[in-house]
Amino acid sequence: MKKLLLILLIVFFFAVGMFSYFAKTIENNNITKIQTDTQKFGKIEHSVYAEGTVLPTNSFPFRAEKDVTVERVFVDLYSHVSVGDEILKYTDGTVIKAETDGYISELFTADGSRAYENDILFSISDPEAELTVRVTVPISEANYFNENSNAFIEVVKNNEEEIKTAKLNATIKNYEVAGDNVIVDCVFENDTEILIGYTAGVKLGSFSEVYGTIVPTYALTSNGDGSYTLFTAIEVDGTNGQRYGVRKHTVSVLESNDSQAAIDMGVPSGYYIVVYSSRPLSDNQIVGLGY
Structure with a gap:
C-alpha cells in the first residue's frame, strides 16, 4: 500500500512538473509571437498631449486609472524616443515613459485639438x-x-x-x-x-x-x-x-x-x-x- 502511494505521489509530481513546463513553453511562444508581430510593423509612433491637458479615465493613449492633468511634456513633435525615455509627467507625479522605440507622431493641445507649436x-x-x-x-x-x-x-x-x-x-x-x-x-x-x-x-x-x-x-x-x-x-x-x-x-x-x-x-x-x-x-x- 505504501509503495502504491509512493508511486502515485511520484506520478502526481511528475505530471505537475510536465504541465508547468509545457505551460511555460506555450507562454514563451506566445510572447515571442507577439513580439514578432509587433516588430514587423516597423516604426512605432506615439501620441502625446500638451501641458495642461486633462485626460479622462482610460483615455488614449495611456489608459489612466483616474482623471489626470499633464504637467510637463518632455518631447517634441516627431522627435525620436527610446525605451525608457520620459514622455509626460502628470500633476500627481506620475511619469510616463516610452515602452517602445519610435517617434512622436501627434501632439494635442489642452482642448484636444492638434498642436502646431512645431510646425x-x-x-x-x-x-x-x-x-x-x-x-x-x-x-x-x-x-x-x-x-x-x-x-x-x-x-x-x-x-x-x-x-x-x-x-x-x-x-x-x-x-x-x-x-x-x-x-x-x-x-x-x-x-x-x-x-x-x-x-x-x-x-x-x-x-x-x-x-x-x-x-x-x-x-x-x-x-x-x-x-x-x-x-x-x-x-x-x-x-x-x-x-x-x-x-x-x-x-x-x-x-x-x-x-x-x-x-x-x-x-x-x-x-x-x-x-x-x-x-x-x-x-x-x-x-x-x-x-
Missing part, C-alpha cells in the same frame, strides 16, 4: 527678400503627381472658423516630373511667414470639397548640407476608418538674396501652402502607421 516656419525678415524653396515629392511614396496631373500651389490662411484663400504670397517658379519625383520650385516674396503643406484631390471650388485631405502637422530637420527633411502627418479615410501615417520629403533652400533669411521652427502665422493633384490617396500609400 515648419519659413520666415523671411527682409521685405525685399525673395526665397526660393524646392520641394521634391517621391511619386513612389505618394503618387500625388504624374505627367497628366494638373498640379498647382496656392497659399491659404487658416483661421479658427474656416479655411479660405488668402493673398497669393508664393508663385510656382518651376514644375517638372523627374524620374520618380515631381519637383516644384516655389518663390516666396515680401515679408511673410509661410508653412509648407499639401492636400491631394481635385479642386472643386473650395477647400472643404477636396478629398484625401492631409492633416496639416509638420516637422522639419536639417540634413546639414543645405537641404531639409520635411515630415508631414497624413490622415486617410481608408477601408478600416481613419488611419494615420508619416511621409518624408526633401526641402531645399535654392537661393535667397537675403543672407539672413532662415528656416526656423516657431509659432505659425496661419499660412501654409496647399498642393493639389488629380490623384486621390489610397490605403497602400500610407507610410509608417502608428497605433
Whole structure:
C-alpha cells in the first residue's frame, strides 16, 4: 500500500512538473509571437498631449486609472524616443515613459485639438527678400503627381472658423516630373511667414470639397548640407476608418538674396501652402502607421 502511494505521489509530481513546463513553453511562444508581430510593423509612433491637458479615465493613449492633468511634456513633435525615455509627467507625479522605440507622431493641445507649436516656419525678415524653396515629392511614396496631373500651389490662411484663400504670397517658379519625383520650385516674396503643406484631390471650388485631405502637422530637420527633411502627418479615410501615417520629403533652400533669411521652427502665422493633384490617396500609400 505504501509503495502504491509512493508511486502515485511520484506520478502526481511528475505530471505537475510536465504541465508547468509545457505551460511555460506555450507562454514563451506566445510572447515571442507577439513580439514578432509587433516588430514587423516597423516604426512605432506615439501620441502625446500638451501641458495642461486633462485626460479622462482610460483615455488614449495611456489608459489612466483616474482623471489626470499633464504637467510637463518632455518631447517634441516627431522627435525620436527610446525605451525608457520620459514622455509626460502628470500633476500627481506620475511619469510616463516610452515602452517602445519610435517617434512622436501627434501632439494635442489642452482642448484636444492638434498642436502646431512645431510646425515648419519659413520666415523671411527682409521685405525685399525673395526665397526660393524646392520641394521634391517621391511619386513612389505618394503618387500625388504624374505627367497628366494638373498640379498647382496656392497659399491659404487658416483661421479658427474656416479655411479660405488668402493673398497669393508664393508663385510656382518651376514644375517638372523627374524620374520618380515631381519637383516644384516655389518663390516666396515680401515679408511673410509661410508653412509648407499639401492636400491631394481635385479642386472643386473650395477647400472643404477636396478629398484625401492631409492633416496639416509638420516637422522639419536639417540634413546639414543645405537641404531639409520635411515630415508631414497624413490622415486617410481608408477601408478600416481613419488611419494615420508619416511621409518624408526633401526641402531645399535654392537661393535667397537675403543672407539672413532662415528656416526656423516657431509659432505659425496661419499660412501654409496647399498642393493639389488629380490623384486621390489610397490605403497602400500610407507610410509608417502608428497605433
